[in-house]
Each structure stands twice: as C-alpha cells, then as structure tokens.
Amino acid sequence: MNGLGLHKKLEENAGLLIFGILFVSAIGGLVQILPSLFQESLSAPMATTRVYDAVELTGRDIYIREGCHVCHSQQVRPLVAEVERYGPYSRAGEFVYDRPFLWGSKRTGPDLHRIGGKYSNRWHEVHLLDPRSVVPESIMPAYPWLAERAATAAGDIQQKMRVLRRLGHPYTDADITGAPARLEGLRELDALVAYLQMLGTGLDPAVTDEHEGH
Amino acid sequence: MSVSNNGYYHDGLVLRLVQFSVLWAVVAMSVGVFIAAEFLWPTLDLGQFWLSFGRLRPLHTNGVIFGFGVSALMATAFYSVQRTSHVTLFLPKLAWFCCYAWQLTVLFGGISLLAGWTSSKEYAELEWPFDIAIAVIWVCFGIVFFGTIARRRIRPIYISNWFYGGLIIVIAMLHIVNNLALPVSIGKSYSLYAGAQDAIVQWWYGHNAVGFLLTGGFLGMLYYFLPKQAEQPIWSYRLSVVAFWAFTYSYIWAGPHHLHYNAIPEWVQSLGMVMSLVLLAPSWATMINGIMTVSKAWPKLKTDPALKFIVLSLAFYGLATFEGPMMAIRSVNVVSHFTDWTIGHVHSGALGWNALVTYGTFYFLVPRLVGAELHSTRLANLHFVLALAGTLLYILSMWAAGVSQGLLWLSVDKLGELSFTFRDIMTGMKPYYALRLVAGLMFLSGTVLMAYNLFMTTRGRQPLQCAPAPVPEPWRLPESGYRTVTAKQVNA
Numbered sequence: 083m084n085g086l087g088l089h090k091k092l093e094e095n096a097g098l099l100i101f102g103i104l105f106v107s108a109i110g111g112l113v114q115i116l117p118s119l120f121q122e123s124l125s126a127p128m129a130t131t132r133v134y135d136a137v138e139l140t141g142r143d144i145y146i147r148e149g150c151h152v153c154h155s156q157q158v159r160p161l162v163a164e165v166e167r168y169g170p171y172s173r174a175g176e177f178v179y180d181r182p183f184l185w186g187s188k189r190t191g192p193d194l195h196r197i198g199g200k201y202s203n204r205w206h207e208v209h210l211l212d213p214r215s216v217v218p219e220s221i222m223p224a225y226p227w228l229a230e231r232a233a234t235a236a237g238d239i240q241q242k243m244r245v246l247r248r249l250g251h252p253y254t255d256a257d258i259t260g261a262p263a264r265l266e267g268l269r270e271l272d273a274l275v276a277y278l279q280m281l282g283t284g285l286d287p288a289v290t291d292e293h294e295g296h
Numbered sequence: 297m298s299v300s301n302n303g304y305y306h307d308g309l310v311l312r313l314v315q316f317s318v319l320w321a322v323v324a325m326s327v328g329v330f331i332a333a334e335f336l337w338p339t340l341d342l343g344q345f346w347l348s349f350g351r352l353r354p355l356h357t358n359g360v361i362f363g364f365g366v367s368a369l370m371a372t373a374f375y376s377v378q379r380t381s382h383v384t385l386f387l388p389k390l391a392w393f394c395c396y397a398w399q400l401t402v403l404f405g406g407i408s409l410l411a412g413w414t415s416s417k418e419y420a421e422l423e424w425p426f427d428i429a430i431a432v433i434w435v436c437f438g439i440v441f442f443g444t445i446a447r448r449r450i451r452p453i454y455i456s457n458w459f460y461g462g463l464i465i466v467i468a469m470l471h472i473v474n475n476l477a478l479p480v481s482i483g484k485s486y487s488l489y490a491g492a493q494d495a496i497v498q499w500w501y502g503h504n505a506v507g508f509l510l511t512g513g514f515l516g517m518l519y520y521f522l523p524k525q526a527e528q529p530i531w532s533y534r535l536s537v538v539a540f541w542a543f544t545y546s547y548i549w550a551g552p553h554h555l556h557y558n559a560i561p562e563w564v565q566s567l568g569m570v571m572s573l574v575l576l577a578p579s580w581a582t583m584i585n586g587i588m589t590v591s592k593a594w595p596k597l598k599t600d601p602a603l604k605f606i607v608l609s610l611a612f613y614g615l616a617t618f619e620g621p622m623m624a625i626r627s628v629n630v631v632s633h634f635t636d637w638t639i640g641h642v643h644s645g646a647l648g649w650n651a652l653v654t655y656g657t658f659y660f661l662v663p664r665l666v667g668a669e670l671h672s673t674r675l676a677n678l679h680f681v682l683a684l685a686g687t688l689l690y691i692l693s694m695w696a697a698g699v700s701q702g703l704l705w706l707s708v709d710k711l712g713e714l715s716f717t718f719r720d721i722m723t724g725m726k727p728y729y730a731l732r733l734v735a736g737l738m739f740l741s742g743t744v745l746m747a748y749n750l751f752m753t754t755r756g757r758q759p760l761q762c763a764p765a766p767v768p769e770p771w772r773l774p775e776s777g778y779r780t781v782t783a784k785q786v787n788a
C-alpha cells in the first residue's frame with residue numbers, strides 16, 4: 083500500500099511527476115552508460131591503430147553519405163563461422179578514431195570490417211560502379227556518380243581534420259595543410275576505395291596470435 | 297486557425313495533426329514499399345543518387361517514426377490531455393507552432409537525408425541543425441502538455457498522461473545526449489563519442505526511442521482510447537500504475553542487447569540481456585490489462601471496426617514484446633542479429649502495434665471530431681483485412697528469411713569449413729523478399745483506403761466545438777478539499 087501511497091502524491095502533482103519520471107529513467111543510463119564513457123579499454127587505441135589520413139577520411143564520409151552502413155556491418159563477432167568467413171574478430175581498440183561508429187545492424191551484404199586488402203583497387207572500382215558486372219546475382223546498388231565527382235568537393239577536408247583534432251585525433255599541422263594536395267586529382271570513388279582498403283588493418287598482430295574464436 | 301477558441305477545446309489542431317500523420321503514413325510507407333522492391337530489382341534507383349537504397353531507408357524510418365508516429369502522438373496527446381484535465385490547451389499558439397514546425401522539420405529533414413546529410417546513427421540520422429530544431433519543438437511540446445496538466449481542474453492525473461509525459465521527458469534526454477556533436481559544416485558533424493562508446497550511447501538512445509516513443513507513447517494512446525471505445529474503465533488501474541513505473545525503470549537498461557558479441561564489455565551485454573527479460577513483465581501486464589478491459593465489450597467487436605484494430609494491435613503488442621526479450625538472449629541473438637529476423641521483429645511492432653493502434657484510434661476519433669458517421673464502415677473492414685494479412689505476411693516472410701540467414705551464415709562442416717558462401721545465401725532470399733513486397737503493398741493499400749475514408753468523412757465539415765465538461769464535486773480543483781479518489785473512477 084505504501085508504494086501506492088507515494089503514487090497518490092505523484093498522481094496529483096505535475097512537478098513531482100516530471101521529476102519522478104526523469105529520476106527513474108535516468109538510473110539505468112547513469113549506472114550502465116556513464117562508466118563505459120570513462121572505461122580506458124574502450125577509448126585506448128591498439129598499438130597499431132592509426133587515424134584516417136585525408137583521403138581515407140574523405141572516403142569514410144562518402145561511405146556515410148551513401149548509407150553503405152545500412153546494408154553492411156563493420157563488426158566481426160567472436161564466433162567460429164564468423165572468424166572463418168571474415169577474419170579476426172573486432173576489438174574495441176580498433177574503433178577509437180571512428181566518429182561515428184559504423185558497426186551497423188543489418189547484413190544485407192557481407193561484413194566489411196576486414197575487407198581491407200581482400201580485393202584489388204580495380205575490383206572495388208568496377209564493383210562499386212556496377213556490382214552486377216562482378217557478381218551477377220548481387221542486390222547491391224550501383225554508384226556511378228562516384229566516378230564523376232572530385233574528392234575535393236566532398237566537404238572541406240581541413241575543417242574536418244581541425245574539428246577531429248579538437249576531439250582528440252592526433253593530426254599534425256602538416257597533416258592538415260597538406261590535406262587538400264593529397265585529394266587533388268582524385269575522384270570520390272578513389273577516396274572511398276582507399277577507405278575500404280584500410281578497413282580492419284589497424285589490428286595488432288600480436289593480439290590475434292593469442293587466440294582466435296571462442 | 298482560431299487561437300483563443302472561446303473556451304472550447306482546440307480540436308482543429310488535433311484534426312490537422314491527424315491529417316499530417318495520415319499523409320506521412322502514406323508517403324513513408326510508399327518509400328518502404330519502394331525499398332522493398334529494390335531488394336528484388338536493385339537497378340530501380342535508375343542511377344539517381346537520391347533514389348539509392350542507402351538514402352531511402354533512413355527516409356523511410358524517419359518518415360514513419362517522426363512523421364506518422366509523432367504527429368499521431370501529438371494529435372492524441374493534445375486531444376486527451378484536454379479531456380482528462382477538463383481545460384483547454386495551455387498556450388494554444390505554441391501548440392500550433394509545434395504542429396507546423398514539426399511538419400517542416402520532417403519535410404526538410406527528409407529532403408536533407410536524400411541529399412546525403414546524415415549522422416548515420418539509426419533513428420538519429422538527421423544532422424545537427426535538425427537536431428536543434430527537434431529539441432526546441434520538443435521543449436515547446438512539453439510546455440504545452442505539462443502546462444495544460446498544471447492548470448487542470450481535476451485532481452488526479454490520468455494514466456495516459458503519464459505515458460505521454462514519459463515520452464516527452466525521456467525522448468528529450470535521449471535525443472540531446474545522443475546527438476552531441478561538433479559541426480563541420482551545415483550538413484556534417486562529428487560525434488562527441490567515438491567507436492565502442494559511441495555504439496553504447498547510440499543504442500541506449502536507439503532502443504529507448506523505440507521504448508518511450510513507439511511503445512510508451514503509443515501506450516498513452518491506448519490507455520485513453522481503449523477504455524473510451526470499449527466504454528469500460530481500465531480493468532485494473534493499479535496494475536497500469538505499477539506497470540508504468542516498472543516499464544520506465546527497466547526499459548532504459550535494455551539497449552546493449554543490440555550489441556551482443558560486439559566489441560563492448562561483457563558486463564554491459566549481460567546487464568542488457570537480463571533487463572530485457574525483466575521487461576517482459578510490465579509489457580505483458582499492460583497487454584493483459586488491455587485485453588481484460590475489452591473483454592467486457594466483446595460484442596462491440598462485431599460492429600465496430602475501430603475497436604477491432606485496437607484489439608488486434610494488443611495482440612501484436614504482446615507478440616512483439618515477447619519476441620524482443622527472446623531475441624535479447626545471447627544464444628538466440630547470435631542467430632537473429634544482423635538478419636531479416638530483426639526486420640520482421642521491428643515490423644511486427646511497427647505495423648502490428650503502432651500502425652494498427654493508430655488506425656483504430658483515427659477511425660474512432662475523426663468522426664467524433666467533425667460530428668459525423670464514418671464515411672464507410674465496409675471500407676474500414678476491408679482495411680482491417682488488408683492490414684492483418686499484410687502484417688502477417690510481412691512478419692512470416694522475414695522470420696523465414698532471417699532464421700535461414702542466421703543459421704546458414706553460422707553453419708560449418710566437420711572440418712570447420714563454411715558450408716555456404718554469402719552469395720548463395722543471399723540469392724536464396726529472393727522469394728522471401730518478393731513476399732515481403734506483396735505484404736507491403738497490401739498494408740499500404742489499406743492505409744490509402746483509410747486516408748480516403750477519413751478524407752470523405754471530414755470533407756466539407758468543420759471540427760465541432762466542445763467545451764470542457766464540468767468536474768464532479770469530489771475531484772474538483774482548486775476549491776474543493778482533498779478527498780481520496782483515484783483516476784480509475786474518473787475515467788469510468
């Protein structure tokens with residue numbers, strides 16, 4: 083009855099009601115989310131994980147713009163079949179320069195976290211421009227416009243790197259001043275392929291030797 | 297757009313929001329059907345970037361959730377808070393502002409998604425200018441809603457308002473925390489969180505947007521309109537109160553079940569799983585409460601299409617809230633995660649619960665708003681059949697597709713070699729995707745029938761003018777003394 087007595091008060095006081103809801107719903111987040119934000123193991127890079135360079139970063143933002151993540155995950159789970167199919171399972175330390183994270187929730191296409199180095203640049207270019215010319219039964223969309231647009235047009239790269247530096251990504255002044263030159267003459271397609279080719283390559287080999295799968 | 301309204305309820309605003317909601321339903325579900333077709337004919341985008349699947353899918357999800365869903369929630373919240381408080385809206389001009397500012401945000405937000413402005417985080421795709429607009433409108437929504445409650449003439453605050461209140465408060469909290477980012481340009485920003493931490497924050501948001509908007513918000517709708525339609529008080533008011541607090545407390549913990557076996561700490565995953573199982577209790581308590589409430593009005597089901605929709609929505613609510621906790625168990629999730637099973641689960645809730653409870657509410661509400669009979673009961677009954685068949689076919693086809701994907705992806709032979717390539721499994725999904733397209737077309741055509749039916753019902757008519765009913769003595773505020781009464785009696 084006590085519980086309902088308390089409820090009686092809440093039931094008749096709008097201010098208490100607002101506060102009650104806020105309090106009760108905040109508990110879960112405070113206990114569960116807040117500690118993760120301060121957990122070292124989730125924010126420390128692996129020894130071999132590096133920031134995206136100007137070209138890869140541009141490619142990554144194109145990946146986001148086109149919504150590749152709605153069909154592709156970037157998260158290999160620690161399961162025998164998954165490691166067999168895609169490669170070593172994903173570690174938290176590999177993602178510390180991912181803003182936003184792109185783990186995805188649906189695999190209409192295969193996982194891409196270990197796609198880097200699996201195919202040639204040429205294969206990716208042909209595949210992105212017309213997936214069915216490489217995989218006839220593919221249901222992936224074609225992205226012909228990526229070949230027509232210059233990589234320099236895909237957002238102000240220097241501003242992007244400056245913002246990321248403020249968020250703690252270790253870009254040097256030289257990285258930032260040299261960025262536009264790195265994009266010069268590249269198409270959006272080239273930047274995207276550069277990103278795909280570096281995906282999953284930040285894994286520390288010393289860690290994978292320890293154990294594979296569960 | 298009469299603002300002062302001479303002491304009458306602001307029902308013109310309610311009707312306008314219902315119209316927008318129906319419009320978004322038709323648009324966003326058409327987009328759903330289109331992307332369902334792209335699974336079968338991937339060249340349907342005709343090489344146009346703005347028809348590309350990766351851009352249309354977020355348009356679909358944002359359109360149904362924020363266009364159709366939130367407009368319906370605003371409409372029903374404004375309608376019911378006036379009636380359960382026995383006063384007209386607080387700051388009606390601000391309420392009208394919420395209505396139109398929200399529609400513009402959804403419209404331009406949708407266009408920006410096609411243009412490729414996206415944060416990529418599910419259900420939070422809209423970029424920072426829209427995030428700010430949403431936050432401002434949401435606060436205004438809260439001011440109107442709680443302001444109306446604050447000046448109510450009746451002592452108890454009825455249970456539906458608790459759920460709408462939870463919707464407003466919790467979504468504000470989630471939205472602001474999850475969208476914190478540094479802007480790069482007008483259409484691009486970088487999240488304040490990175491990697492695994494970003495994932496944890498995002499699914500705290502994503503799961504609870506489903507929890508407090510698509511579940512809690514719509515429960516507010518249910519708790520007001522179900523007793524009205526059944527002409528019965530809530531079966532157990534006490535159960536609804538207990539379930540409310542249990543729901544509000546436990547839902548927020550369940551987010552990490554979206555990240556099983558992902559690179560986040562084990563304890564977070566385990567906690568998410570346990571709390572997801574706990575969630576079954578308040579969810580089913582609510583369902584049982586709803587079923588028991590209509591059980592006394594069973595004969596009405598034969599004649600009243602609106603009530604049929606609501607009762608069916610309760611069944612799907614029960615199904616989806618049972619399936620969800622099951623999918624949160626790690627050994628089940630290992631099969632279901634990343635597959636079409638998730639899509640089936642989402643739509644058993646989205647079509648079976650959200651859309652059906654809203655349709656039932658609109659069929660009940662719109663004729664009453666304009667003081668007319670529903671244009672055609674036969675069309676509404678036909679809609680019911682299409683909606684039921686469409687939902688079932690959608691769920692069954694995606695279950696079949698999802699379970700086969702999950703099992704075949706994981707299948708290895710005696711030597712530990714994979715049994716099937718990804719491509720073979722993908723090719724095998726064609727028939728299921730075809731069935732899903734048929735299901736979507738059925739569901740969409742039902743929705744179009746409803747749009748026509750409601751249009752014909754309101755055509756050439758104005759919203760009725762209703763004034764708040766006098767409050768019976770023992771419950772009256774502020775002059776009456778304190779008396780022990782419960783909201784259960786009030787709604788009876």
Ligand code: HEM
Nearest residue numbers: 325328329331332357360638639642646650651736739740
């Ligand atoms: C005619 C009706 C509908 C059709 C044909 C349809 C179709 C689709 C399709 C094809 C997808 C993408 C699935 C994938 O990527 O594999 C999707 C996703 C989604 N739809 Fe619908 N949809 C419909 C109605 C709705 C409604 C009414 C809602 C919500 C109230 C909704 C909410 C969602 C959500 C949240 C997702 C994302 C699921 C996830 O990421 O797990 N849909 N829908």
